[in-house]
Amino acid sequence: MNTEWHEEIARRAALHAVLSDPGRLAVVELLALGDRSPSELSAELQMASNLVAHHVGVLVDHGLVSRRRSEGDRRRTYLHLTPDAAIVPSGWTMPRPRRVLFVCTANSARSHLAAALWRRSSRISVASAGTHPAAAVAPGALAAAARHQLPLRDAKPRLLSDVRRDGDLVVTVCDNAHEEMGDVADLHWSVPDPVPAASDAAFDAAFEEIARRVDDLAPRIAHA
Structure with missing residues (x-):
């Protein structure tokens, strides 16, 4: 075997060692379905904030978790899993809902793309809405959907x-x-808003991130 293969085996072994701690594995499990702030993790895990901070720091250092500053409350940070976290299959499933409802502020881009992607991946009904709807869907969202042949x-x-x-x-x-919604939301995906940039790259990045998350969530519900 070549050097790269041995290095990859060593890297994966190190990640498994990191996840051998029940606290860190619990953090990864909770983030498997949606993003959370450190305070939300602390409340759900009933774990002291300093211990959550320690576990998150280790997971970030090993590339399993990434931080993203909130576009709303800039004092808040959201944690989400990186692709490397896929080495640990999550056992999470969700009870089958009557419908999935994707929500953003303006209901002009991300939530519409999410609903359309959901229709492509699941038979469960879907809708989208906004807390403060815009006058129309963003042209960039329509263009991104067309580029990806998504009605x-x-x-x-x-x-x-x-x-x-x-x-x-x-x-x-x-x-x-x-x-704004607080506990009304069941899951949160911290997807950067592509509308301010108004570029194809920004809308495509949002599309790809939402598509990845939809593809992960849909079978968890279908098999529940």
């Missing part, structure tokens, strides 16, 4: 209170919406 159905921003139903699995794809 956008009923592409019109709608108000959350007009769309939300009992039994929805609410997934926020916007930091501002998540922080």
Whole structure:
């Protein structure tokens, strides 16, 4: 075997050693479905904040977890898994909801793309909404959907209170919406807003991140 193969084996062994700690494995399990702030992790795990900070620091140092500053409350940081965390298959599943509802602030880009991607991956009904809807869907979102041959159905921003139903699995794809809604949201995906940049690259990056997360979540619900 060549040197690169041995180095990769050593790297993966080190990651498994990091995850042998129950506390760190619990952090990874919670982040498997959605992003969380350190304080949210501490509350859900009933773990002291300094211990959460220690575990997160180790996971960040080993490339399993990444930090992203909130686009809403700049004092807040969201933690999310990196592709390297896929070495540990998660056992998480979600109860099958009546519908999945993707929410962002303006309902003009990320939530529409998420709903369209969900339709492509799951038979469970889906909708999207905004806490403060814009007048129209962002042209960049329409262009990104066209580039990826993804149809956008009923592409019109709608108000959350007009769309939300009992039994929805609410997934926020916007930091501002998540922080405004609080416990109303079931899951949070901290996806950077592509609208301010208004570039193909920004919209494609948002599309790809949402697609990866949808592809991970959909089978967890389907098999639940």
